[in-house]
Structures are given as structure tokens and as C-alpha cells.
Amino acid sequence: MLASTRRNKIKEILMKKKSVKVSELCEMFQVSDETIRRDLDELEREGLIERNYGGGVLKKNIVVPPLLFRMEENIEEKEKIANKAIDVIKEGMSIFLDAGSTTYQLARYINYKGLKNITVITNGLNIAAELARNTNITLHVTGGNLKNVNYSLIGPDAVEYVKKYNADIAFLAAAGVSLEKGFTTSDIFEAEVKRSMIGSSRTSIVVVDSSKFGKDAMVSFCNIGDVDRVITSGVQNMDVIDDLKNHVVIDLAN
Template sequence: MIVVQRRNKIKERLFQQRSVKVSELVREFNVSEETIRRDLNQLERDGLVQKNYGGAILVEEIDNVAIPPVQQRKLQYFDEKDAIGRKAAELVTDNQIIILDAGSTTWCMARHLKQAKGLTVVTNGINVAEECSHNEEASIFLLGGKLITKSMSLVGPQAEIELQKYNAHYVFLGSSGISMRKGFTSSDIYEAEIKKAMIAAGQKAVILADHSKFLRHALVSFSSFDDVDIVITTDLVDPDILRELEDTGVKVIVCPVKEAGEGSAAELR
């Protein structure tokens, strides 16, 4: 297991248990105490944990039930999502019209759109719209509808009707799961309907997915492989799975994940 995978597993454990012990992590990952302590040191620098005797605890401001789940998802697999978002932003050129789905990975993409000139962004994500607003040259259109607080997304018939008037160069979407049998899936039926409407409003559809989304399916399918042009993911996904995906006709873009440093979770503060 490479460094970034082990640290992502430690983050998952922290979100589940709120604390970790060095001795338990040593046994679980079959590595030395020094290695685990380096991992915890990095997570502390990222602002995610506070070290204590024998382990670490999730920092108080993160360990707070009032924080929306979308905020927590920004921290989970952050380095991986940021790498995907950076690569997705490279597809965008000046003066294009793009549609961005609500979600943590599309939010990461929005962070890398600050230099695009004459960009028009249509989104149903409040957090995505806010991030895109840092590009003062961008025109941002926020869809109306019912707010889903867990994802800070706007859904419903109003948003779907609004999407019918747009013709975007690219549509960038997250996915709760990617299954060879069910295609691309969402955990929310209303968000799935918005994703369908977004795909219909774009010339090319791009799915942004970290390694955890593969070989799983959520509540409802929103697209088959035929309606998606590109999937952007990372080298943490099994190459055999990616080859199978490419066999469906979808272009797969794989980007490497850096271990630490630039783009760390500390930037979210």
C-alpha cells in the first residue's frame, strides 16, 4: 500500500471513530511506529488531527455534527480529488460554457478555474458557485430549486427546466458509484435527475471519480456508458478495471496522486 492510500485509510478511520492509536495502526498496516507517526504528523500539518500520547484525535472543529457532509467529503481523499479536479480544469479553455455538478470533487475542480478568461459556469452547487466566484472574469449562473443541505445542491423540476436553455461545451459530474452493470449512479434520486438534465445540456460529459467510486453502485443510475465521453480518475484504481471501462468506449484519463504538500487539506481552512 502506497503512502497516500494508507493516509486515506487513516482519515476514514478518524471520521468513523474520531480517534486512532499508533499501536493499532501499526498492526493494521504492518508498518513501523515511525511510519505511522510520520503519517500522523502530516495529518496534523493538514489541520485534520491533534496528536496525543499514543495516537491522535480528530480536531474539534471537524468533529462537529453541524458541519455539512459535503464539507467532510472535501477532506476525505482530498489529495486524490484535488488531482482529479486539476486535471479536469485542464480541459477547459477560455470563453467556454461549462456545467458543474454539486459535490466535493467538482468543488476541487472549481479551485483550479481561477485563470480561465471569459468563462461561463452553470451549477447547482452553492459551494461550487462560491468557489468559482473567485474568478472575477467568470459569469456564474446558479440554478434554482430545493436545497439538499447534505450536498449543498439545488434540485427539482425548476432546476431541470432551467438546464434546457443551456448548451455547454462540457458537463462535469461526480458519481456516487461506477458499476459495469449499472453504469454511473447517484445516492439521491433527485440529484440523479439533475445529472441527467445536465448531460442533455452539454456537448461532452465528463465524470470525476476517485478510486472509492469504482465497482460499486448507489441507489439510482443516472447515465449509461454511452452518454459519457470521459472519466477522470487516478492511478489508485486497478488498471484492469480501467481497461474494462475503456472497452465500453469511454475515454479514461488517469492522473497521479501526490503524497503531500501543495493541495493539502490545510488549504480548506
């Protein structure tokens, strides 16, 4: 397990329990107390916890953005999806990275795997911040209005910016996947950006964890057959997967 993944899981525990103990975390993650203490030191530097002798306590008045919860949900699935998706990206390609927690993991893996000489266009400010330190890629960030809850740039300016490009691949997030409603999201303006990315790329790939299948969010942004591929992970309802396979390629990254 990556250190960052372990720390994200510790954050998730902190949000629920408000405190953690070194001994319990050692047993949970099967690592040494020195490793856990380093993790807690890092969380203290981030301003999230106050250290004590046996562990750490969540600081008072910490405001947790909704995106942070989503980034920590099903984190192992999302990392498997990102690790699978990155195999599709080749040197010289241009890609869209839609704003989302799974696409953010793909951005992390672009850095982790040391991809070079690619162009990334994104409407996710957290994705842009993750990739900004990578001097081996070309990074473009759309304009638009900021949606604070998930750091996405949306609206007419974002849509028009996307339309300027002819990308090789669009990697898209989704809040829901069903045969009846297709791929869905919670915001009509986010849906417009996603449609623009699909229309401006040669190949479109939805990256989505198992919790989204069989669910419908408020706005459909495309039908199942409008994308080329779905990469997912986790325990799936195979009846749903089999139905979807009649319309799109499904890759299980398990």
C-alpha cells in the first residue's frame, strides 16, 4: 500500500472517530509503529491533527470539503482503476482529465509512474495542483466558474475552452451508471463540460468505482454506448455488468 493511501485511510478514520491510536493503526495496516508515527507527523504538518503520546486527535473546527470525503471513499478501488487506466496513455498523447476523485487518482499515478511528454487538459483545480509539479508534461487548465465543493471549473467558458482541443483520450468521472440513464452527474453544468470532452476526443473512457453502478444522479451526460470503454474495480453486480457489456467495453481492474 502506498504511504499516501494509508494516510488517506487514517484521515477517513479520523473524520469518523475524531482520534486514532498508534497501536490500533499498526495492527490495522500491519506496519511498524515508526511508520505510523511518520504518518501522524505528516498529518500534524498538514494541520489536521494534534499529536499525543499514544496517537493523534482531530483538531477542533476542522472544516472538511465534501470532495475530501469522496477522495477517501473506495480509495483502493480508485487506485486500481488509475493503475489500469494509465496503461492506455502513451508518450505524445493529449488527454482530458475531467474533475473527479477517481480522475484525481489517475493524475497522481501519472506522477507516480513518471509519464513524460504528454499534454493534460483539465477542469479540476486539485488535479492541476497535483500535476503542476511535473515538469515533464504540458498542463492546460480550463477557464470557467469554480464549483467549490469539488474544485471543478464549469460553465460556458470551460465548455468553449475544451472545444479548442482535439484530444486523444477523455477520462471522465461519473456519479452514477445505469443502462436506463447512462452516465450521470449531479450538476447540469458539469454535464455540459463532460459532453464537450467526449465530443473533443478520439476516445472516451469512464473511470468509476463499483459504488456508482445501478445508481442515477440528477443529470445524464451521455448514454452507455456513447463512450468507448469503462474501467472499474471492486465487487460488482455481474448481472448489471453483463447488461452493460452489450453496449460498451468493460475493464475490471481487480
